[in-house]
Amino acid sequence: MKHLQDFRYIEAVMRAGSIRKAADDMNITASALNRRIQRFEEEFGYEIFERLPRGVRLNPAGELLVQHFRTQLSELRRVQGQVADLTGERRGHVTIACSQALSPYFLPARVAAYRAEHPGVTFAVKIRDRAAAEQDLITFQSDLALVLEPVHMVDFTVLSAVPQVVHAIMREGHPLAGQSEIRLRQCLDFCHVLPSSAYAVRHMMEQALAGASRNLQPVIESDSFDFMRHYIEFEDALSFQIPVGLRFPAGSGLTSRPISTRDLPAGSLLLGQMKGRTLPIASARFAQSLISAMEEFAD
Amino acid sequence: MKHLQDFRYIEAVMRAGSIRKAADDMNITASALNRRIQRFEEEFGYEIFERLPRGVRLNPAGELLVQHFRTQLSELRRVQGQVADLTGERRGHVTIACSQALSPYFLPARVAAYRAEHPGVTFAVKIRDRAAAEQDLITFQSDLALVLEPVHMVDFTVLSAVPQVVHAIMREGHPLAGQSEIRLRQCLDFCHVLPSSAYAVRHMMEQALAGASRNLQPVIESDSFDFMRHYIEFEDALSFQIPVGLRFPAGSGLTSRPISTRDLPAGSLLLGQMKGRTLPIASARFAQSLISAMEEFAD
DNA sequence: CAAATCCGATGCAATTTTTGCACCGCGTAT
DNA sequence: ATACGCGGTGCAAAAATTGCATCGGATTTG
Numbered sequence: 172m173k174h175l176q177d178f179r180y181i182e183a184v185m186r187a188g189s190i191r192k193a194a195d196d197m198n199i200t201a202s203a204l205n206r207r208i209q210r211f212e213e214e215f216g217y218e219i220f221e222r223l224p225r226g227v228r229l230n231p232a233g234e235l236l237v238q239h240f241r242t243q244l245s246e247l248r249r250v251q252g253q254v255a256d257l258t259g260e261r262r263g264h265v266t267i268a269c270s271q272a273l274s275p276y277f278l279p280a281r282v283a284a285y286r287a288e289h290p291g292v293t294f295a296v297k298i299r300d301r302a303a304a305e306q307d308l309i310t311f312q313s314d315l316a317l318v319l320e321p322v323h324m325v326d327f328t329v330l331s332a333v334p335q336v337v338h339a340i341m342r343e344g345h346p347l348a349g350q351s352e353i354r355l356r357q358c359l360d361f362c363h364v365l366p367s368s369a370y371a372v373r374h375m376m377e378q379a380l381a382g383a384s385r386n387l388q389p390v391i392e393s394d395s396f397d398f399m400r401h402y403i404e405f406e407d408a409l410s411f412q413i414p415v416g417l418r419f420p421a422g423s424g425l426t427s428r429p430i431s432t433r434d435l436p437a438g439s440l441l442l443g444q445m446k447g448r449t450l451p452i453a454s455a456r457f458a459q460s461l462i463s464a465m466e467e468f469a470d
Numbered sequence: 471m472k473h474l475q476d477f478r479y480i481e482a483v484m485r486a487g488s489i490r491k492a493a494d495d496m497n498i499t500a501s502a503l504n505r506r507i508q509r510f511e512e513e514f515g516y517e518i519f520e521r522l523p524r525g526v527r528l529n530p531a532g533e534l535l536v537q538h539f540r541t542q543l544s545e546l547r548r549v550q551g552q553v554a555d556l557t558g559e560r561r562g563h564v565t566i567a568c569s570q571a572l573s574p575y576f577l578p579a580r581v582a583a584y585r586a587e588h589p590g591v592t593f594a595v596k597i598r599d600r601a602a603a604e605q606d607l608i609t610f611q612s613d614l615a616l617v618l619e620p621v622h623m624v625d626f627t628v629l630s631a632v633p634q635v636v637h638a639i640m641r642e643g644h645p646l647a648g649q650s651e652i653r654l655r656q657c658l659d660f661c662h663v664l665p666s667s668a669y670a671v672r673h674m675m676e677q678a679l680a681g682a683s684r685n686l687q688p689v690i691e692s693d694s695f696d697f698m699r700h701y702i703e704f705e706d707a708l709s710f711q712i713p714v715g716l717r718f719p720a721g722s723g724l725t726s727r728p729i730s731t732r733d734l735p736a737g738s739l740l741l742g743q744m745k746g747r748t749l750p751i752a753s754a755r756f757a758q759s760l761i762s763a764m765e766e767f768a769d
Numbered sequence: 770c771a772a773a774t775c776c777g778a779t780g781c782a783a784t785t786t787t788t789g790c791a792c793c794g795c796g797t798a799t
Numbered sequence: 800a801t802a803c804g805c806g807g808t809g810c811a812a813a814a815a816t817t818g819c820a821t822c823g824g825a826t827t828t829g
Binding site: 501506 | 816817818819820824825826827
């Protein structure tokens with residue numbers, strides 16, 4: 172849309188940190204871009220960039236403005252969706268940021284189920300760690316976020332929450348497999364494979380062990396839940412995952428046992444959206460469908 | 471703001487009902503305007519005007535779009551206000567649509583009280599009948615509406631409500647002045663001076679008398695509460711007003727008595743805003759101040 | 770029933786706006 | 800001290816917008 176051109180340039184400058192670099196990115200001359208910025212600031216009535224010796228940076232007014240434009244852009248898309256709806260096209264697009272744990276089983280199943288009923292709806296599923304998922308909402312890059320234990324919770328409206336007890340994953344023959352519940356300290360006696368600290372499960376475990384005499388000493392630390400899960404098949408170690416991410420096909424040789432909530436309180440898996448935002452119809456409906464499905468996982 | 475130029479043109483075309491007339495209004499050629507509309511529709515992806523033999527009219531998609539633009543425009547102003555705030559200018563502007571009854575005493579006092587504390591804040595007070603006040607909110611021409619018994623209440627969020635019993639206004643020597651409360655049917659025995667049917671008091675009285683054997687027969691019907699009130703000083707008739715609009719300076723020779731709520735239920739004086747909207751800081755604060763003041767008038 | 774009227778659309782030239790290029794002054798970094 | 804990268808600016812080229820004249824179509828008018 173033509174009338175948001177200025178915003179695209181402003182955002183580019185913000186990202187690049189300098190008008191010249193941004194001009195390069197946007198295939199335009201620095202002078203042209205410079206003047207666009209100046210003209211905009213004049214019309215707006217206030218400067219939005221601080222001029223630094225090595226470039227420019229958004230000032231607080233600029234931050235406010237960028238946030239406004241982002242809202243505006245997402246609203247425009249929502250209106251377009253609504254118009255598409257009433258012209259009978261009946262399509263729609265859902266963007267969701269979610270934790271890695273959701274990616275193998277839970278979310279694919281839910282998206283497929285939804286698409287079975289609404290084939291015209293398309294999806295963008297972004298795997299994000301819990302901090303990045305929130306950032307995605309704030310920048311309007313995702314309509315929804317489904318994430319375990321979000322970090323900041325500012326501008327985050329919770330649509331649904333289910334508690335999730337952390338499970339230890341192990342081979343079927345593992346010594347701990349004989350118990351129906353595992354104490355956290357028992358885990359420390361075995362080799363463990365953990366997600367890196369950006370992930371909620373790791374964070375929860377470190378919180379739980381803060382002040383304890385023994386600490387986590389992962390033999391493997393990874394960003395890939397998939398990698399860790401498969402690693403367990405080869406070494407007699409422990410990995411950890413929440414129920415929505417668990418499922419053991421026959422013959423995998425793996426099993427899981429819950430960690431006692433006395434040691435490790437259950438985390439909350441939250442479905443949320445940007446506070447105060449009106450979601451596009453497709454996303455709002457899919458959120459409803461997700462909420463129903465999440466209730467079945469209340470652990 | 472330059473980037474909303476298209477919207478201004480679209481709105482002009484909507485109002486004028488034809489591109490040519492709108493072009494005239496906006497001091498531009500019809501062809502230029504026509505092409506702007508076409509280009510916009512192309513970018514937007516959908517037509518927003520129906521082409522009729524005698525002009526154009528917004529289609530449903532266009533209605534949605536116009537509403538979107540109005541929101542956007544008001545949001546932009548809010549952001550500008552916020553920016554003004556953080557640059558230390560500490561100014562602000564409040565727009566409020568209100569019933570005529572509020573205009574002589576209640577609202578001037580409230581606005582003055584608020585400005586005494588916040589001298590930088592400016593006001594636009596628009597006197598509107600109850601239907602027009604709501605319309606003002608919807609079109610974002612006012613931030614707030616303070617109105618007795620609004621008509622539609624769609625997209626209307628109530629911020630505060632106080633009941634208002636209708637009072638009869640009369641000269642001090644009037645036969646009914648001896649009673650502490652007046653029955654509605656008694657009023658019919660005297661000449662009465664009524665607001666026209668666009669006003670809530672008139673509407674409430676007609677509702678109350680619907681199906682009754684006797685009906686209202688105003689000797690004077692007027693749009694001006696001020697006129698009616700002063701008219702009573704010259705003829706021994708009755709007029710009607712709600713408490714917030716009442717105050718008799720010594721020597722006016724007028725007085726008022728409440729109509730029994732058995733005959734005429736109290737109406738609600740509502741302070742409201744457009745549903746889902748975030749008000750500019752100045753308006754939000756003034757609304758808070760109004761809410762406090764309104765509580766004193768709970769009748 | 771035909772002429773007149775009013776409408777939106779469009780080709781083309783005039784005008785305004787935007788862009789690119791060259792260059793300035795300035796502060797930092799080397 | 801010099802070189803580099805930055806934002807800002809004058810001026811000409813390029814692009815977009817506008818105005819004018821005109822078309823084709825539908826309604827209104829006489």
